[in-house]
Amino acid sequence: MNNGDDDPTRMDEMLEGVAALARQWHEQMNLNYVEAYRIATDYYKAYVLKVPCxxxxxxxxxxxxxxxxxxxxxxxxELCMPK
Structure with a gap:
């Protein structure tokens, strides 16, 4: 019984598909890290980094x-008005 899964060409196509999914997942994770970094930086600038007043x-x-x-x-x- 040959269902076509043993065919080397079919196996290569499946591996290419898995590799493509892995690359897509890796790129998405990198974008998630970049977004998390941006959010953390914005939070730090707004609430942690203080300018003496x-x-x-x-x-x-x-x-x-x-x-x-x-x-x-x-x-x-202090003056309740804009410059």
Whole structure:
């Protein structure tokens, strides 16, 4: 009983199909790692990496100048208006 599975040509086709699936899976896994890296980097930048905000010992005009030339978020927070 020969069902065609013993044919070397058929076996080569099956191996090529398996190899193609393995390459496709490998590429998808690499894309998943890249996406996970991007998400982790965005999280780190947003929640872990901090920029000092209230660091001034100045007052008066010097304080206003520092606000204007410094951290954008601090300007909005302290004066409740955009630059």
């Amino acid at each position: 209230r660091t001034s010992i100045l007052s008066g005009r010097a304080w206003i100048t520092e606000l204007y030339e410094g951290h954008n978020g601090r300007f909005r927070y």
